[in-house]
Structure formats: structure tokens, C-alpha cells
Amino acid sequence: MSNLNEAGGAGSQKAASENAPVSVISNFIKDIINDDLKSGKHAGIITRFPPEPNGYLHIGHAKSICLNFGLAKEYGGRCHLRFDDTNPCKEDIEYIESIERDVKWLGFDWNEHLYYASDYYDALYEYAVALIKMDKAYVCELTNEEMREYRGTLTEGGKHSPHRDRPVSESLELFERMKKGEFEDGKLVLRAKIDMSSPNINMRDPIIYRIRHTTHHRTGDKWCIYPMYDFTHCVSDAIEKITHSICTLEFEDHRPLYDWFLDVLKTECHPRQIEFARLNLTFTVMSKRKLLELVEKKYVSGWDDPRMPTISGLRRRGYTAEAIRNFCEMIGVAKSNSTVDFAMLEYCVREDLNKKAMRVMGVLKPLKVVITNYPDGQVEELDAQNNPEDESAGTRKIPFSKVIYIERDDFREDPPKQFFRLAPGREVRLKHAYYIKCETAVKDEKGEITELHCTYDPATKGGWSDDGRKVQGTLHWVSAAHALECEVRIYDQLFTKSNPDETASGDYKENLNENSLVKLYPCYVEPGLKSAKIEDRYQFLRQGYFCLDSDSTPDKLIFNRTVSLVDTWAKLEKKIQKK
């Protein structure tokens, strides 16, 4: 059982020892940094990755992680991991742990620079008091609904709160009492005093503290007032002496507020906020709300369901950290909204796994083949190359015997023109083994083919013939007596539409793909896979890349298909059928 507990072995990655390489491609953020370095504004850079621990990280976060940690590495600076934990209602320790695990797995290291916004609650409180004393903040008693009314609309300015001009001393006292827990949730808030007529709604006296009698996952019950994002984020950045605070586009019109707080507070450090476009991917959703819904309503098995675009899902699916990093490098960083073709991500895993994954043979939809002229009871150990892309991967022995399984799709009774595989009277090569020729197809009473009777040519051992004879097809196979029975899970896109949000009803779930998971059983793989460990990755010859799923037990191996191989024949066949 121990072999199922952690990754290791031939097909696996040593995540911890992996180190992300430095990027060579430029982007507009690097241009800014280069200017800042050149002008002497900064001697070095400090960035940060600031997730809120209210969900699992996804591939979109990976883009941000690669950007922030990548920049730090490239410029010899550092990147902090900071949990933006200012909303105890939504946050959870489970998420903190998963985020740390995922960032590490991606190959990045924050060293001792692990922080929490909640670390700064005392400082934040003092800054808030300072704001009140400067008459730049006040305690407001408007209800939620009133607040919305007073805020105005996109086209009209708002109105002043009746509490806006209350004396500083009164706000001070009220704020103190808010902190002491004298008011219930929602009764009072602390607001910045900026400009209710601003065309930028964020500047219309934004709330900076609200009351929440909720236990915080780190500070417990010490606080019942919690700071809002806009106030917390810029102050946290300043405390950590961040030089470049990189966030996504939707925060662009929060920047004036970010700058306002730091200007008014006259913080020693005033980071520059830079916005870039978040990642969108075809055939999937990236919003935390939707991913959470998929998990909670059991459309998927969990955050790490192999169909999820989460880091843990992709990892379980068999993606490597290197593939994800390469992908993030490949897609670039810019300010225009964009949706990347999922095929680009698949290209990146294939490229990486092609170099690394050990080749093995596995039959997904078995068809029994009896080699009639092969001696009963004889077993030969044949040599098989582990990875033609990597000489150092060596070879292994695989057993061959009279009864084998081949892929059902590799036989056609009535083969189309360009079909190179097995058919009555046809000869093909069994990879690493012999040429075999199909003599007869045995059928049951319903006309289903139950097995094939073939003959082999003993002179072709290893898959060669000296007489110049050519065979067009090469098939993978496993010896029936030696094969390991297992389950294989074939995944397809979670959604049927390239843009899942394109719906008639407005509910993206109507685009869920009913066939996104197909479980195949029994499948047969070569006996060597018995020692496979969770997350070990393999190429099943001619089929795709697979990895051992965490649902596996020593008695039942389960493999996930990470991605298929490029299937030229499938494409060709489709074209033939169209004609």
C-alpha cells in the first residue's frame, strides 16, 4: 500500500526539486520594471502573489504565480505569498493548505516570505484611526439599502451620508466601540471620506471596515471588525515594501483608491499597481463561484477532479508543473481580454510528456487474439524500449505468449482504403514482437467478433523481417496471461461549448458535457505497471499519456488519460466519412 502514497518512480516528477527556469520573453510589465531599474526608482523588485483562501487555485492563478514569482526570479528580487484573508465568512484553512501545496508544486518558493493580511490587522486598525484623525474617514450608520441609494448610479453622482460631517471625536469613539463588539453585524461601517460626486464609483466614500462577528481562521475571535480589500491590499503591499503590485484588469479603476490611501497615509513605500488580463481558456470556466458550484453540487468529484481547470485537478489528470509553466510563458502577458485555445495547453503537456514519459503498452478496448501456430504454454521475454526520445531511459522485458489482447479499433473486417491495421488476410507488426497475419475472425451468434485467429512469423522476432517485406501497421498488445487488469478513465472537455457562458437560459451548467468522463473496464496493461505509484505518468503506446489516479488501490489500478496522442488516423477517417 505504501507505494500508492506518494509520487515517485520512473514516470513521475520530483516536484520539490523542480526549479522554474527564467523567462526570456518580454512583456509590458518587464518594460515598466526595466524603466524603474534604469531610472533608479528601484534597486530591486519585490512582487507578491495575494490569493484569497476561499477556493482552490486554478490555471488562471498559475498565470499570475508564474508572472509574479517568475519576475522576482528573473530580476533577482523576491516574491511574497500573502493570503488576502479579510473575509472570515468565506475563507478556510483547507484552502490555505491547498494553495501552499499548489504553488510549491508549480515549482516556486516564497522562502520565509509567507504573510497574511490578517498579520496586519493591528497596523490596519491604527492606519484607520489615523485616517479618522485626519478627517479622512468617518463612521457611517446608513443601512445597506440606504448606502446603495446614496451611492448614486453610473451616470449620476451620489449624496453625502448624513454622518459624513460628524466630529472626528465621535467617529473615533464609535470606531472604538465597533472594535469592542458593541454593535451587531452591519450596523455601522467606517468609510473613507473622498468624493461622493466622483465619476469613479470606487471613490464615493468606500467602506473600509465592516462588522463581522465571525471567528477568523487565524485571529480567532480577537476581531469583530474586518478591513475591506481596497484598504487592506494597498497597505499590506506598502508594509511588505512591494515594488510592483500586479493584479488583474478589473482592479484598474480601483487604482486611484489604492493610490489615495497610500498618499493620504504617507506610507514610506508606495507600490505601483499594474494590471494585466486574466487568463480565459476555451471549454472551461475559471470563476471561483462557478468552480465552487461544480464542486458543491457534485457535478465533479471535488476540487481535484481531473476535469477541473484547478492546479490540483490538472495535477491529478497528469499534467506536469513544467508543462503548465511553459504554457504560462507561451501565452504571454498583455492588457487585452483574451481566451486561449485549450489546444495550446494540451500541446504543452504533450511536448513535456513526450520527453519524460515511459512508454508502456495498454489495451483499452480489448480484443482477444489467438496465435494459432505459437506453441502452447510458451512465454518469451521480449525487449522493449522505454522511451525512444530518451536513450538513457533504457529497456525492459515484456512477456509474449499465445493469447494476447489487441485494441478492438485496430481490427476491421472491412477496412477502408487508408486503414493500415489488422484485417482478414492482412499482416501487421506487433510492437517489439512479431509480424502476425489475421486468418479468421470468430463471431458469436449475434455476429459480434469475439476473437481473432492469427498466425505469426517466427522469423520476425523483435518486429523485423530480413526479406524486405513491409508491413504498414504496428499494433500495441499485451499478453493475456500476464496482463494487469485495470480501469481507465477517459476525459473530455467539461463543457460542450467553447464558451460555456454562451447559453439560452443564462445558466452555464446547461453546457455541461455529459460524456466528460467515461470509465473503461476491464483494460489490460503490461505487468510492469504493478509498481506504478500515484501520479506516475506513462505513455500508453499509440494512445496517449496516462497517470495513476489517486483512487487506485493495490487491487485495482486506475489510470487517467491526461491527453491523447495526436491522432492523425482519427482525423483522416473523419474526412473519409464526410466524403
Place this chain on the structure above:
RNA sequence: UGGGGAGUCGUCUAAUGGUAGGACAGCAGACUCUGGAUCUGUACGUGAGAGUUCGAUUCUUUCCUCCCCAGCCA
């Protein structure tokens, strides 16, 4: 219809006044004991107009389209 952003091959992304380039996807071919990989070739783009200039993706201007903002979420 307020404010803030963005428009370059099908999709991402370069070119910062001087030959519009790369990657993915597509197509065609070569090669191959994986119809994998690899290699070669090929097609495809500056949202529109006006202006400045010898020369504009780049500068100016008008227009068009798309995205974000009215949580006591981040």
C-alpha cells in the same frame, strides 16, 4: 447615456516611425517498428475613415466594436 480599459492571422502574442514576426490550431508533404515524435512547405492579420510623414501597427483626430465598475466580496 458617467468613468476606466482594450482592439494585430482562426487563437494567443511580438514589432515602440523603417521588410508585420513567432507559437498553437489548419492544410500539404517527407520520414517513421508509436498513423506518436521529428522535419519541410503552405495559407491566414494591423476595426473603419481622415490627417502628419519619403515612410504609420506605431503619432494626431473622428468614428465603430468589445470588456470592467453601482458587494458591508476579492
